[in-house]
Amino acid sequence: MTICRATRYHRLVLLLASVLTGACSTDIIIHGDYPSALTRQLPHHVGLVLDDTFTHYTFESSQEQDVTMALGESQTALFSQIFGDIFKSATRLNTINQTLTSKVDLVVVPHIEEVQLAMPFETRLNVFEVWLKYNLQVFDSEGEPIADWLMTSYGKTQSRLLTSEEEALNQATTEALRDAGVRLVIGFHRVPEIRDWLASQQTPGTLAQGDSQ
Amino acid sequence: MRHSVVTQITTLALVILSLAACSTSTTIDEFREARLDLELSDSEQVVVMGRRHAGEYETEPDFIDCIGNRLASGGKVSVMPEQQFLDSFYPWFEPRVAPLKLKRMGMMLNDPLIAERINSLSIRYLIWVDGRTETTEKSGSVNCALALGGGGCFGFASWDKTASYEATVWDLKQLDEEGRVKVSTEGSSYVLAVVAPIPFIAQVQDNACKGIGDRLKGFFSHVEPGRSKRN
Numbered sequence: 001m002t003i004c005r006a007t008r009y010h011r012l013v014l015l016l017a018s019v020l021t022g023a024c025s026t027d028i029i030i031h032g033d034y035p036s037a038l039t040r041q042l043p044h045h046v047g048l049v050l051d052d053t054f055t056h057y058t059f060e061s062s063q064e065q066d067v068t069m070a071l072g073e074s075q076t077a078l079f080s081q082i083f084g085d086i087f088k089s090a091t092r093l094n095t096i097n098q099t100l101t102s103k104v105d106l107v108v109v110p111h112i113e114e115v116q117l118a119m120p121f122e123t124r125l126n127v128f129e130v131w132l133k134y135n136l137q138v139f140d141s142e143g144e145p146i147a148d149w150l151m152t153s154y155g156k157t158q159s160r161l162l163t164s165e166e167e168a169l170n171q172a173t174t175e176a177l178r179d180a181g182v183r184l185v186i187g188f189h190r191v192p193e194i195r196d197w198l199a200s201q202q203t204p205g206t207l208a209q210g211d212s213q
Numbered sequence: 214m215r216h217s218v219v220t221q222i223t224t225l226a227l228v229i230l231s232l233a234a235c236s237t238s239t240t241i242d243e244f245r246e247a248r249l250d251l252e253l254s255d256s257e258q259v260v261v262m263g264r265r266h267a268g269e270y271e272t273e274p275d276f277i278d279c280i281g282n283r284l285a286s287g288g289k290v291s292v293m294p295e296q297q298f299l300d301s302f303y304p305w306f307e308p309r310v311a312p313l314k315l316k317r318m319g320m321m322l323n324d325p326l327i328a329e330r331i332n333s334l335s336i337r338y339l340i341w342v343d344g345r346t347e348t349t350e351k352s353g354s355v356n357c358a359l360a361l362g363g364g365g366c367f368g369f370a371s372w373d374k375t376a377s378y379e380a381t382v383w384d385l386k387q388l389d390e391e392g393r394v395k396v397s398t399e400g401s402s403y404v405l406a407v408v409a410p411i412p413f414i415a416q417v418q419d420n421a422c423k424g425i426g427d428r429l430k431g432f433f434s435h436v437e438p439g440r441s442k443r444n
Contacts, residue, residue: 035300038326067279182304 004165025066028166033172037085037185042198046087049078049096058116067089067117078177079110082184099143106141106146112169113150117169128168129156130176138194147193155182177189230338237400237420243428245392251384251432257337258291259284259433260298261380263289264343272342272378276418280380281427290433293336302330315439319388337386340429346418355406366406373401376421380429392432396424 036198057072083090091102114133120126131154138147155175158166189198253259261281263272277295285292299306305327312318318339322328355368376398382391398414 035303038301038305038330040326178307179309182307184307185304186310196443213299 001142017038025040025068026165026169027068028070028169030069030071030170030173030177032074032077032170032177033176034078034181036083037082037181039085040086042086042189043113044086044105045103046083047088047091047093047099047102047107048079049093049099049109051095051109051164054112056112057112061117064171065119065121067169067174069115069117069169071115071177073176074174075180078181079160079184082110082181083162086185086188096139096143099139102143105141107141107143109137109139111135111137119165119169121149128165128172129154130169130172132173132176132180133158134180136188138191138197140197144198147191148192149188149191151183151187153177153183155179163191233333235308237398237417239396239398239420239424241397241424241428243392243431244394245432246390249393250434251338251382252431253290253337255291257335258293259340260293260295260336261340261342262295262298262306262311264311264341266311266313267398270345270347271308272344273346276346276378276422277342279419279422280340280426280429283422284430284433287430290430293334298336301334302327315383315390316385316387318385321386322385331385337384338391339380339383339385341383342378342425343381344350344376346374346376346421349373349375355404357406359412365408367408367412369403369405371401371403373399374415374417375399377382377415377424378421380425382429382432394425394428396421396428398424 019178025181055072055076057075059067059069061067080090080092087106091104093102093107095100096107096109111134112132113135114131116131116133118127118129120121120128123129131152134151134153136147136149136151137145138149139145145204155172157171157180159177189195261277263274263277265271274295275436281292281294284290304310305321306312312321321330351370352371352372353368353370355366355370357366358364376396379393379395381393383389384391398417398421400417400420402415403413405411405413
């Protein structure tokens with residue numbers, strides 16, 4: 001009888017502990033819709049290498065509050081969309097080795113370098129903020145490196161309009177991803193090494209829109 | 214007898230408080246380039262957009278929706294939702310790159326891609342709204358307690374809110390600024406808690422929306438559904 005009571009007590013403590021732990025953690029999968037970019041397409045075939053570390057990327061933080069944010073699926077959707085819009089055609093590849101068998105002019109390998117969050121309990125502001133930092137490695141069709149482009153983006157949201165912390169983080173992160181799309185459309189062909197490569201491919205007139213910025 | 218007097222005084226105090234609490238003051242300044250109303254054919258659309266380039270604040274999307282709905286009410290003016298416009302022109306009107314001045318807008322319209330999309334969607338006017346609603350002062354507190362026998366809240370709290378916005382109308386056909394409307398609304402809200410909390414909320418942002426929306430509607434007051442005009 002005593003053993004039975006002790007077991008019940010332990011179960012109750014465990015249940016309470018798990019509820020309390022859960023109450024202090026945020027676990028979300030980022031969902032966002034990204035529109036087609038209104039841009040003039042570059043007349044090249046690009047190979048976009050999105051490996052598992054990118055497509056299944058999950059950000060985890062345990063500073064003061066546990067946050068787990070799966071943004072691999074959402075960033076994969078954004079990069080696929082944007083590179084499909086920037087270039088005449090885009091092929092998604094799983095590994096860089098596949099570029100040898102694919103007829104592509106340019107290979108882009110994005111990596112997510114860093115994710116930073118600022119939440120109201122840290123900043124004392126009524127806002128959620130997200131910073132994303134990407135490294136885009138660009139190679140030519142021979143596998144020779146052309147450029148290493150570090151690109152940052154930012155998104156924020158007002159917490160008072162949102163029903164939950166999860167919703168706020170989702171909105172701030174999709175804003176940051178949308179901002180990353182802006183950087184890609186406007187900034188990709190302006191990276192000096194990429195600009196030089198495009199110039200060497202003799203593609204006059206293709207940069208007119210971006211250059212008007 | 215004494216109980217009845219107390220009840221009457223409390224009721225009177227609540228009525229006075231609610232009347233005072235619900236009052237807001239609104240100041241509107243309007244400037245138009247021309248005394249004439251603006252041209253708008255039945256096929257042309259207006260877009261209301263919030264400014265979000267500043268780091269410390271952003272114009273609230275629900276406030277922009279409110280102005281759009283106000284402008285569209287009556288069926289004279291066709292308003293494209295902000296998000297639909299942003300998606301149609303992605304990424305050119307995102308906070309990082311949206312044109313702050315007409316000159317920059319003109320440069321963007323020199324690009325056939327953007328100009329063609331503007332024409333295909335028949336967007337004639339872009340109304341930029343910049344500003345925010347903020348709480349300027351807070352005082353008092355309300356405390357709530359829950360026990361086995363029941364619970365309740367006691368206390369008094371008040372806060373002041375100020376909504377300050379400016380709308381600027383751009384004519385994309387003439388590439389001209391057609392006018393500005395500036396609105397400033399202030400109001401105080403209260404929560405009186407005697408067992409149950411009773412809120413008296415001043416509709417500061419709603420009143421700012423009505424003020425700015427109605428004035429903007431006045432820019433198109435002679436528009437008849439199905440007719441093009443400049444009277």
